[in-house]
Amino acid sequence: MLMHLTLVLVLVRVILNGAEALANRNDYAALGVVPGPMRPKTRQWLSNSARSRALNARPQQTAQLLAIVLQLICALVLLLPSARFMTAPLLALLLAFEFLIPAGNLGGEGSDQMHFIVLCAITIFYCTTDSLARSAVVWFVALQSMLAYFTSGAVKLKTLPWKQGKAISLVLSTDSYGNRRLYKLLERAPRISKFICWGTILFECGFPFAVLAGPKSALFVLSCGVFFHFTIAAVMGLNGFFWTFIATYPAIFEFSRDLQQLIHTRIQ
Amino acid sequence: MMVTFTSAIVVAFMVSWFLASVAVQVAYLFAGKSGRTGFLKFCHRWDHLGLLPRWTFFSMVPDFDFVIAYRVRMLDGSLSEWHIVEMPARPAFQFLWNPGRRKRKAVDDLCLALRHSLAVQLRKHEPSSPITFRFPRLEHYVSQIGSPCGEARQFMILKIFGNSQKSAEILFVSAPFRVAESATQEIPGVLVRRNADAPHVGPGARPCHS
Numbered sequence: 456m457l458m459h460l461t462l463v464l465v466l467v468r469v470i471l472n473g474a475e476a477l478a479n480r481n482d483y484a485a486l487g488v489v490p491g492p493m494r495p496k497t498r499q500w501l502s503n504s505a506r507s508r509a510l511n512a513r514p515q516q517t518a519q520l521l522a523i524v525l526q527l528i529c530a531l532v533l534l535l536p537s538a539r540f541m542t543a544p545l546l547a548l549l550l551a552f553e554f555l556i557p558a559g560n561l562g563g564e565g566s567d568q569m570h571f572i573v574l575c576a577i578t579i580f581y582c583t584t585d586s587l588a589r590s591a592v593v594w595f596v597a598l599q600s601m602l603a604y605f606t607s608g609a610v611k612l613k614t615l616p617w618k619q620g621k622a623i624s625l626v627l628s629t630d631s632y633g634n635r636r637l638y639k640l641l642e643r644a645p646r647i648s649k650f651i652c653w654g655t656i657l658f659e660c661g662f663p664f665a666v667l668a669g670p671k672s673a674l675f676v677l678s679c680g681v682f683f684h685f686t687i688a689a690v691m692g693l694n695g696f697f698w699t700f701i702a703t704y705p706a707i708f709e710f711s712r713d714l715q716q717l718i719h720t721r722i723q
Numbered sequence: 724m725m726v727t728f729t730s731a732i733v734v735a736f737m738v739s740w741f742l743a744s745v746a747v748q749v750a751y752l753f754a755g756k757s758g759r760t761g762f763l764k765f766c767h768r769w770d771h772l773g774l775l776p777r778w779t780f781f782s783m784v785p786d787f788d789f790v791i792a793y794r795v796r797m798l799d800g801s802l803s804e805w806h807i808v809e810m811p812a813r814p815a816f817q818f819l820w821n822p823g824r825r826k827r828k829a830v831d832d833l834c835l836a837l838r839h840s841l842a843v844q845l846r847k848h849e850p851s852s853p854i855t856f857r858f859p860r861l862e863h864y865v866s867q868i869g870s871p872c873g874e875a876r877q878f879m880i881l882k883i884f885g886n887s888q889k890s891a892e893i894l895f896v897s898a899p900f901r902v903a904e905s906a907t908q909e910i911p912g913v914l915v916r917r918n919a920d921a922p923h924v925g926p927g928a929r930p931c932h933s
Binding site for chain 1: 773779781828
């Protein structure tokens with residue numbers, strides 16, 4: 456049931472990606488990049504062989520767009536309650552289109568990696584009925600998300616502007632991610648800037664430990680996570696992070712519950 | 724819980740994927756200033772499916788924006804003014820809808836790639852002047868902006884700092900390049916079409932008048 460929530464959130468992100476790609480189609484053609492999220496450069500082998508054979512029958516830009524539109528259609532169909540019986544094949548098809556969208560290393564963001572990982576995991580989850588295999592997928596998604604938070608926090612501990620409490624105001628000073636009003640506010644109040652920087656580091660580094668402490672503290676940290684990602688989306692415009700990381704939260708909660716049950720069983 | 728063949732395969736795959744992800748994150752955390760170790764190079768070489776993530780979000784704190792400006796050389800040899808390529812504005816409801824962020828990031832990535840390749844090329848060909856270096860992707864992008872007029876174009880990359888105390892820096896000024904030449908160059912993943920219907924990019928892109 457919880458993983459169904461993950462599926463819905465992943466599908467929202469697919470629909471968002473598709474709609475954004477359609478809105479950007481002219482700009483992307485001029486920039487020479489794929490009208491969609493980042494594909495790692497390493498997946499270019501597919502672009503030179505299988506993808507080319509599959510898509511090169513049409514002009515490339517049209518074909519890329521076609522793959523994205525087909526992903527969008529798959530996601531919309533998957534959201535229909537009557538299509539539940541074909542969840543596994545449709546997800547497999549959606550993942551196949553993900554591979555068919557050609558490699559391009561421009562315009563991508565960090566959340567695209569998590570989106571790809573969760574999409575792979577959820578496809579495996581729905582392709583099997585084995586309870587152990589399904590638990591492994593849930594634990595994998597949860598641990599991968601916890602690893603993402605922890606690494607992100609730990610790397611900030613090594614970065615001078617984060618330690619000095621200046622990183623947030625520096626980011627807010629840019630046009631790409633910033634907000635002029637908040638930047639000026641934080642420039643006048645460096646203590647608040649320092650508090651936000653250290654709050655972010657503590658939240659990210661402490662995230663896995665709160666989850667490991669049990670479902671109650673997991674629920675608390677997940678609520679903080681929703682607020683954290685919503686703020687990032689509203690202030691910095693990184694809305695992709697919101698849907699992608701929130702999609703891992705049901706798995707995190709299930710992992711925390713399973714872990715506590717396991718510990719209790721062992722103790723008894 | 725019974726261990727079946729399917730569950731054994733899935734568990735083994737998930738455990739391996741997660742452990743490999745952990746190893747890569749540890750390598751990123753302890754990588755030097757170059758950000759690359761032998762292990763990471765090995766991983767990138769063999770990670771054909773792009774399964775290994777990099778979770779070091781905002782470890783490089785951005786404090787500036789890249790800005791692209793271009794000018795056109797007319798048929799009579801005169802040069803137009805520099806036009807700044809403006810990026811799409813961020814909508815008020817950007818937490819729900821913000822397609823422009825992809826274009827802004829793509830332009831940032833192009834400029835970062837230019838900076839990187841400039842450093843590499845300068846190391847390789849020390850006696851050459853950077854003005855002789857070609858950056859087809861940026862040339863292609865600049866050649867698609869506005870109406871296709873003039874004999875050649877030239878672009879400039881600027882770093883604009885959000886902090887008003889720091890003045891803008893010119894990162895690179897290209898040599899003039901012929902628009903038709905650049906537009907027909909083969910760029911991976913792009914259908915290059917140069918005709919009157921070519922998309923006009925950037926709200927700030929102005930058609931030139933000779």
